[in-house]
Amino acid sequence: MPSLLVPITGGGHGSVSHPEVKKRGEQFTARHLRGIATEIDVTPIPALSETITLFTGPELSGFKKPFGTWQSAQSLTLDPANAKAFQLTPGTGIFVNSAAGKTNDLFSLAEHGDCELHVEFCVPQGSNSGVYLMGRYEVQILDSFGKKELKFSDCGGLYQSHLPAPAFTGKPPAVNASKAPGEWQSFDITFRAPRFDAGGTKTENARFIKVLHNGQLLHENVEVNAPTRSAAFNDEKPLGPLKIQGDHGPVAFRNLTLKKL
Numbered sequence: 588m589p590s591l592l593v594p595i596t597g598g599g600h601g602s603v604s605h606p607e608v609k610k611r612g613e614q615f616t617a618r619h620l621r622g623i624a625t626e627i628d629v630t631p632i633p634a635l636s637e638t639i640t641l642f643t644g645p646e647l648s649g650f651k652k653p654f655g656t657w658q659s660a661q662s663l664t665l666d667p668a669n670a671k672a673f674q675l676t677p678g679t680g681i682f683v684n685s686a687a688g689k690t691n692d693l694f695s696l697a698e699h700g701d702c703e704l705h706v707e708f709c710v711p712q713g714s715n716s717g718v719y720l721m722g723r724y725e726v727q728i729l730d731s732f733g734k735k736e737l738k739f740s741d742c743g744g745l746y747q748s749h750l751p752a753p754a755f756t757g758k759p760p761a762v763n764a765s766k767a768p769g770e771w772q773s774f775d776i777t778f779r780a781p782r783f784d785a786g787g788t789k790t791e792n793a794r795f796i797k798v799l800h801n802g803q804l805l806h807e808n809v810e811v812n813a814p815t816r817s818a819a820f821n822d823e824k825p826l827g828p829l830k831i832q833g834d835h836g837p838v839a840f841r842n843l844t845l846k847k848l
Contacts, residue, residue: 638846639697641829645679647693655691655833657684663709663839665769670712673769673837681709681841688714688837694722694819698826700780701848705773707841712768714836717746720778721827722819724793724811728838731765741765743774743800746815754813764800771841775799777848781823789823 641649645659661678675683684690699721706718708728716728724745731742739747739757742765747757766772776798782791798806814821819830829845832838 638844639695641695641843641845642682642840647682649695649697650693650831651696651828653691654693655685656687657682657690657693657833659683660839663769665711670768671714671837672711673839681839683839684716684833684837689835690833692819692833693831695829695845697845698828699845699847700826702778702780703846703848704776704778704829704844706776706843707771707773709771709839710768711837714768714838715832716835716838717817717832718774718776719815719818719830719832720776721780721793721824722830723814723823723827724778724795725815725817725832726774726776726795726798728832729765730768731763732767734763734765737763742772743798743805745795745798745806745809745811746817748811748813749816749818750813750821755811755815757815758806758809760798760800760805762803762805764803764805766801772801773799775802779848780825783825793823 639649647654647657659679660675660681660683662676663673663681663683666672666674673683704718704720708716710716710728710730713730717725718728719725727740727742727744727746729740729742734741737744737759739745739759741759743760745758748754777796779794779796781789781793784790792810792812795806795809795811797804814823817832820827831840
Protein backbone atom coordinates (compact mmCIF):
# COMPACT_ATOMS: atom_id res chain seq x y z
CA MET A 588 0.00 0.00 0.00
CA PRO A 589 1.67 3.30 -1.05
CA SER A 590 2.48 5.80 1.68
CA LEU A 591 4.33 9.06 2.21
CA LEU A 592 6.72 9.95 5.01
CA VAL A 593 5.66 13.52 5.69
CA PRO A 594 7.73 15.71 8.06
CA ILE A 595 5.38 17.73 10.25
CA THR A 596 6.78 21.14 11.09
CA GLY A 597 3.66 22.92 12.26
CA GLY A 598 2.49 22.94 15.85
CA GLY A 599 -0.64 23.26 17.89
CA HIS A 600 -3.97 21.91 16.77
CA GLY A 601 -3.96 23.00 13.15
CA SER A 602 -4.32 20.92 10.01
CA VAL A 603 -1.10 20.57 8.00
CA SER A 604 -0.90 19.59 4.34
CA HIS A 605 2.07 18.17 2.47
CA PRO A 606 2.03 19.29 -1.22
CA GLU A 607 1.63 15.70 -2.49
CA VAL A 608 -1.06 14.96 0.06
CA LYS A 609 -2.84 18.21 -0.72
CA LYS A 610 -2.79 17.35 -4.41
CA ARG A 611 -4.69 14.18 -3.58
CA GLY A 612 -7.19 16.05 -1.44
CA GLU A 613 -6.06 14.63 1.92
CA GLN A 614 -5.01 16.26 5.21
CA PHE A 615 -3.85 15.12 8.61
CA THR A 616 -3.84 16.55 12.12
CA ALA A 617 -0.59 17.98 13.45
CA ARG A 618 -1.46 18.03 17.14
CA HIS A 619 1.49 16.95 19.32
CA LEU A 620 3.45 15.77 16.24
CA ARG A 621 5.81 18.69 15.72
CA GLY A 622 9.25 17.75 14.45
CA ILE A 623 8.60 14.09 13.63
CA ALA A 624 7.92 12.23 10.40
CA THR A 625 4.52 10.60 10.05
CA GLU A 626 3.65 7.86 7.56
CA ILE A 627 0.35 8.52 5.80
CA ASP A 628 -1.54 6.19 3.49
CA VAL A 629 -2.32 8.07 0.29
CA THR A 630 -3.53 5.13 -1.78
CA PRO A 631 -6.09 6.54 -4.25
CA ILE A 632 -9.21 4.67 -5.28
CA PRO A 633 -8.23 3.37 -8.73
CA ALA A 634 -10.38 4.47 -11.64
CA LEU A 635 -10.89 2.21 -14.62
CA SER A 636 -8.26 3.25 -17.17
CA GLU A 637 -8.73 0.98 -20.18
CA THR A 638 -9.75 -2.69 -19.98
CA ILE A 639 -9.28 -4.89 -16.94
CA THR A 640 -9.82 -8.62 -16.61
CA LEU A 641 -11.17 -9.91 -13.31
CA PHE A 642 -11.24 -13.51 -12.02
CA THR A 643 -7.74 -14.26 -13.29
CA GLY A 644 -5.56 -17.04 -11.92
CA PRO A 645 -6.09 -18.42 -8.44
CA GLU A 646 -6.45 -15.01 -6.75
CA LEU A 647 -9.21 -12.39 -6.60
CA SER A 648 -6.64 -9.66 -7.12
CA GLY A 649 -9.10 -7.32 -8.84
CA PHE A 650 -11.50 -7.25 -5.88
CA LYS A 651 -11.58 -5.77 -2.41
CA LYS A 652 -11.16 -7.94 0.65
CA PRO A 653 -12.76 -9.71 2.46
CA PHE A 654 -13.54 -12.40 -0.13
CA GLY A 655 -15.49 -14.70 2.18
CA THR A 656 -15.56 -18.27 0.85
CA TRP A 657 -15.11 -17.50 -2.86
CA GLN A 658 -12.78 -20.12 -4.33
CA SER A 659 -11.14 -20.95 -7.64
CA ALA A 660 -11.77 -24.16 -9.58
CA GLN A 661 -10.82 -25.62 -12.93
CA SER A 662 -14.34 -26.67 -13.93
CA LEU A 663 -17.72 -27.60 -12.56
CA THR A 664 -20.74 -29.79 -13.18
CA LEU A 665 -24.10 -30.11 -11.50
CA ASP A 666 -24.04 -32.45 -8.52
CA PRO A 667 -25.75 -35.69 -9.71
CA ALA A 668 -27.27 -36.08 -6.25
CA ASN A 669 -28.44 -32.46 -5.97
CA ALA A 670 -29.20 -30.32 -9.05
CA LYS A 671 -29.15 -27.22 -6.82
CA ALA A 672 -25.42 -27.61 -6.13
CA PHE A 673 -22.11 -27.85 -8.03
CA GLN A 674 -19.37 -30.43 -8.08
CA LEU A 675 -15.99 -28.74 -8.55
CA THR A 676 -12.74 -29.89 -10.14
CA PRO A 677 -9.80 -28.29 -8.28
CA GLY A 678 -7.67 -25.83 -10.20
CA THR A 679 -7.99 -22.31 -11.63
CA GLY A 680 -9.95 -20.57 -14.35
CA ILE A 681 -13.34 -20.04 -12.69
CA PHE A 682 -14.52 -18.72 -9.34
CA VAL A 683 -17.38 -20.10 -7.26
CA ASN A 684 -18.91 -18.36 -4.27
CA SER A 685 -18.95 -21.40 -1.93
CA ALA A 686 -20.16 -24.95 -1.45
CA ALA A 687 -23.03 -23.57 0.62
CA GLY A 688 -23.87 -20.98 -2.01
CA LYS A 689 -23.85 -17.96 0.29
CA THR A 690 -20.94 -15.69 1.11
CA ASN A 691 -19.74 -12.11 0.69
CA ASP A 692 -20.59 -9.94 -2.27
CA LEU A 693 -17.50 -8.93 -4.25
CA PHE A 694 -16.56 -5.33 -5.13
CA SER A 695 -14.00 -4.45 -7.79
CA LEU A 696 -11.01 -2.35 -6.75
CA ALA A 697 -11.37 -0.22 -9.87
CA GLU A 698 -14.31 2.16 -10.09
CA HIS A 699 -16.03 2.70 -13.44
CA GLY A 700 -18.39 5.05 -15.19
CA ASP A 701 -19.31 4.48 -18.84
CA CYS A 702 -18.23 0.95 -19.70
CA GLU A 703 -18.68 -2.30 -21.55
CA LEU A 704 -18.94 -5.38 -19.35
CA HIS A 705 -18.53 -8.97 -20.51
CA VAL A 706 -19.24 -11.65 -17.95
CA GLU A 707 -19.77 -15.40 -18.15
CA PHE A 708 -21.69 -17.14 -15.39
CA CYS A 709 -23.21 -20.45 -14.40
CA VAL A 710 -25.96 -21.26 -11.90
CA PRO A 711 -27.42 -24.56 -10.72
CA GLN A 712 -31.15 -25.19 -10.52
CA GLY A 713 -33.10 -22.41 -8.82
CA SER A 714 -30.09 -20.26 -7.97
CA ASN A 715 -29.84 -16.48 -7.97
CA SER A 716 -27.15 -13.80 -8.27
CA GLY A 717 -26.60 -10.50 -10.06
CA VAL A 718 -24.09 -7.99 -11.39
CA TYR A 719 -24.41 -4.39 -10.22
CA LEU A 720 -22.94 -1.69 -12.43
CA MET A 721 -21.33 0.94 -10.20
CA GLY A 722 -22.52 -1.17 -7.26
CA ARG A 723 -25.98 0.30 -7.83
CA TYR A 724 -27.78 -0.90 -10.98
CA GLU A 725 -28.46 -4.63 -11.22
CA VAL A 726 -28.75 -7.00 -14.13
CA GLN A 727 -30.33 -10.08 -12.58
CA ILE A 728 -28.85 -13.58 -12.73
CA LEU A 729 -31.36 -16.37 -12.10
CA ASP A 730 -32.21 -19.87 -13.24
CA SER A 731 -35.04 -18.82 -15.58
CA PHE A 732 -34.68 -21.73 -18.00
CA GLY A 733 -37.95 -22.53 -19.80
CA LYS A 734 -40.03 -19.73 -18.23
CA LYS A 735 -42.72 -18.26 -20.45
CA GLU A 736 -43.93 -15.22 -18.49
CA LEU A 737 -40.94 -13.06 -17.69
CA LYS A 738 -40.55 -10.51 -14.90
CA PHE A 739 -37.84 -8.02 -13.99
CA SER A 740 -36.63 -10.61 -11.48
CA ASP A 741 -35.85 -13.15 -14.23
CA CYS A 742 -32.42 -13.66 -15.75
CA GLY A 743 -31.32 -10.57 -17.63
CA GLY A 744 -34.01 -8.42 -16.03
CA LEU A 745 -33.22 -4.93 -14.80
CA TYR A 746 -34.25 -5.10 -11.17
CA GLN A 747 -36.67 -2.61 -9.65
CA SER A 748 -35.56 0.05 -7.18
CA HIS A 749 -36.37 -0.32 -3.49
CA LEU A 750 -36.95 3.44 -3.31
CA PRO A 751 -40.50 4.86 -3.51
CA ALA A 752 -42.11 5.97 -6.77
CA PRO A 753 -41.25 7.47 -9.17
CA ALA A 754 -38.08 5.37 -8.76
CA PHE A 755 -37.31 2.72 -11.37
CA THR A 756 -39.96 -0.04 -11.41
CA GLY A 757 -37.83 -2.66 -13.17
CA LYS A 758 -37.89 -4.08 -16.67
CA PRO A 759 -38.18 -7.75 -17.70
CA PRO A 760 -35.94 -9.14 -20.43
CA ALA A 761 -37.38 -8.90 -23.95
CA VAL A 762 -36.79 -12.63 -24.52
CA ASN A 763 -35.87 -15.64 -22.42
CA ALA A 764 -32.32 -16.43 -23.52
CA SER A 765 -31.56 -18.60 -20.48
CA LYS A 766 -29.75 -21.90 -20.86
CA ALA A 767 -30.34 -24.93 -18.68
CA PRO A 768 -28.89 -24.99 -15.15
CA GLY A 769 -25.22 -25.99 -15.17
CA GLU A 770 -24.52 -24.46 -18.60
CA TRP A 771 -22.28 -21.42 -19.03
CA GLN A 772 -24.02 -18.21 -20.10
CA SER A 773 -22.94 -14.66 -20.89
CA PHE A 774 -23.93 -11.03 -20.56
CA ASP A 775 -22.57 -8.25 -22.74
CA ILE A 776 -23.59 -4.91 -21.28
CA THR A 777 -23.00 -1.39 -22.56
CA PHE A 778 -23.64 1.09 -19.75
CA ARG A 779 -23.73 4.89 -19.47
CA ALA A 780 -23.17 6.35 -16.01
CA PRO A 781 -25.33 9.17 -14.61
CA ARG A 782 -24.16 12.75 -15.26
CA PHE A 783 -23.71 15.52 -12.71
CA ASP A 784 -23.10 19.26 -12.91
CA ALA A 785 -20.23 21.07 -11.20
CA GLY A 786 -22.27 21.35 -8.00
CA GLY A 787 -22.95 17.61 -7.83
CA THR A 788 -26.59 17.77 -8.94
CA LYS A 789 -27.61 14.90 -11.21
CA THR A 790 -28.40 16.10 -14.72
CA GLU A 791 -28.87 12.75 -16.48
CA ASN A 792 -29.91 9.31 -15.25
CA ALA A 793 -27.90 6.12 -15.63
CA ARG A 794 -28.73 4.21 -18.79
CA PHE A 795 -28.34 0.65 -20.06
CA ILE A 796 -27.47 1.32 -23.70
CA LYS A 797 -27.59 -2.39 -24.56
CA VAL A 798 -27.82 -5.71 -22.72
CA LEU A 799 -27.21 -9.00 -24.54
CA HIS A 800 -27.81 -12.40 -22.93
CA ASN A 801 -26.15 -15.28 -24.76
CA GLY A 802 -26.03 -12.99 -27.80
CA GLN A 803 -29.74 -12.10 -27.73
CA LEU A 804 -30.89 -8.52 -27.23
CA LEU A 805 -32.73 -8.01 -23.92
CA HIS A 806 -32.64 -4.25 -23.41
CA GLU A 807 -31.80 -1.16 -25.41
CA ASN A 808 -31.52 2.42 -24.17
CA VAL A 809 -33.24 1.85 -20.80
CA GLU A 810 -33.04 4.73 -18.34
CA VAL A 811 -32.65 3.89 -14.63
CA ASN A 812 -33.40 6.84 -12.35
CA ALA A 813 -32.36 5.31 -9.00
CA PRO A 814 -30.28 2.48 -7.51
CA THR A 815 -32.01 -0.89 -7.75
CA ARG A 816 -32.91 -3.21 -4.90
CA SER A 817 -29.99 -4.58 -2.86
CA ALA A 818 -27.68 -1.93 -4.27
CA ALA A 819 -24.56 -1.32 -2.18
CA PHE A 820 -25.23 2.43 -2.17
CA ASN A 821 -28.42 4.48 -2.09
CA ASP A 822 -26.76 7.59 -3.49
CA GLU A 823 -25.61 8.11 -7.07
CA LYS A 824 -22.10 9.09 -8.13
CA PRO A 825 -20.06 9.54 -11.33
CA LEU A 826 -18.00 6.41 -10.52
CA GLY A 827 -18.54 3.20 -8.59
CA PRO A 828 -17.24 -0.37 -8.22
CA LEU A 829 -18.66 -3.39 -9.97
CA LYS A 830 -20.55 -5.55 -7.46
CA ILE A 831 -20.91 -9.33 -7.83
CA GLN A 832 -23.69 -10.76 -5.67
CA GLY A 833 -22.57 -13.77 -3.67
CA ASP A 834 -25.19 -14.27 -0.96
CA HIS A 835 -28.25 -15.56 -2.87
CA GLY A 836 -27.19 -19.06 -3.93
CA PRO A 837 -24.44 -21.00 -5.74
CA VAL A 838 -22.95 -19.15 -8.71
CA ALA A 839 -19.76 -19.35 -10.75
CA PHE A 840 -18.04 -16.74 -12.93
CA ARG A 841 -15.28 -16.64 -15.53
CA ASN A 842 -13.96 -14.34 -18.29
CA LEU A 843 -15.10 -11.11 -16.70
CA THR A 844 -13.79 -7.98 -18.44
CA LEU A 845 -14.60 -4.34 -17.84
CA LYS A 846 -13.74 -1.79 -20.56
CA LYS A 847 -13.79 1.97 -20.15
CA LEU A 848 -15.76 3.92 -22.76
